[in-house]
Amino acid sequence: MRGSVSSPRLDGDPVRAILFDYGDTLVTHHRPVEALQRAYEEIAERLAAALHLAVPSAADLLIAVHDRVDGAVAAHQQSGALEEIDIVEEHRAAYRDLGLHPADELVEQLMGVEQQAWWRGATVGDDVVATLTVLRRAGLRVGLISNAAYLxxxxHGQLAHLGLARLLDSATFSGEVGWRKPSPAIFERALRDLGAGPQSTIMVGDSVATDIAGARAAGLRTVRLREHVDDPASGPAADAVIDRLLDLPGLLGVAPPP
Structure with a gap:
């Protein structure tokens, strides 16, 4: 099925670089139930060994720690706050409320175990690898900018696991910067990481409020992707709207993947 391009208005300086959103642009996510259960079995064992005391079951820890923190992250996102949530402190607080006081180093190690389970909940979208490959072969710099509070x-390990790290010139996460899209701070950092200027860079993402509004405020041209989510939110119009990521090379005058 062929896609389509709406309102193609990419006038201006030649495009030399592209920043992509992550979730619902390059990947989709689902809750990896079995992987999370196995992760929390390991977490329970490591907590018991380190603290020398009885700890809640893996199932109870999953609810009391993972689901609590996940809810806090979702609420923070819904609030529209620009400063990123302190994900490590959220985990510390969850453990404290269980009467557990693991050392900070152990907390971060356990967070890593949890997040590796989520690698199995991420699926690279159709045609992503082919599209990124042809864009880079055309001489364009390709970067990632994502609201992701995690360590x-x-x-970066998730990107490598999915085979995306080798296709990106940079990857900038809000958890590293301390600011979320649409804050200008994360766009400034992402452009610096990519080695590109705003006038020659476009932003490709699904969210009107974070990707399109944030990028436009930072001086980038924008392309809204509606392959996975057709965002109904009001806000500034993107310079172009595409149905599939595979439509992007043609919009930029680059030969599409075979």
């Missing part, structure tokens, strides 16, 4: 090693 930097976990997020």
């Amino acid at each position: 930097s090693p976990s997020m």
Whole structure:
């Protein structure tokens, strides 16, 4: 099935770089139930060994720690706050409320175990690898900018696990910067990481409020992707709207993947 491009208005400086959103743009996510259960079995064992006391079951820890923190992250996102949530402190607080006081180093190690389970909940979208490959072969710099509060090693590890790290010139996460899209601060950092200027860079993402509004405020041209989510939110119009990521090379005058 062929896609379509709406309102193609990419006038201006030649496009030399592209920043992509992550979730619902390059990947989709689902809750990896079995992987999380196995992760929390390991977490329970490591807590018991380190603290020398009885700890809640893996199932209870999953609810009391993972689901609590996940809810806090979702609420923070819904609030529209620009400063990123302190994900480590959220985990510490969850353990404290269970009467558990693991050392900070152990907390971060356990977070890593949890996040590796989520690697199995991420699926690379159709045609992503082919599209990124042809864009880079055309000489374009390709970067990632994502609202992801989690620890930097976990997020970069996920990119490597999915085979995306080798296709990106940079990857910038809100958990590293301390600010979320649409804050100008994360766009400034992402452009610096990518080695590109705003006038020659476009932003590709699904969210009107974070991707399109944030990028436009930072001086980038924008492309809204509605392959996975057709965001109904009001806000600034993107310079172009595409149905599939595979439509992007043609919009930029690059030969599409075979």
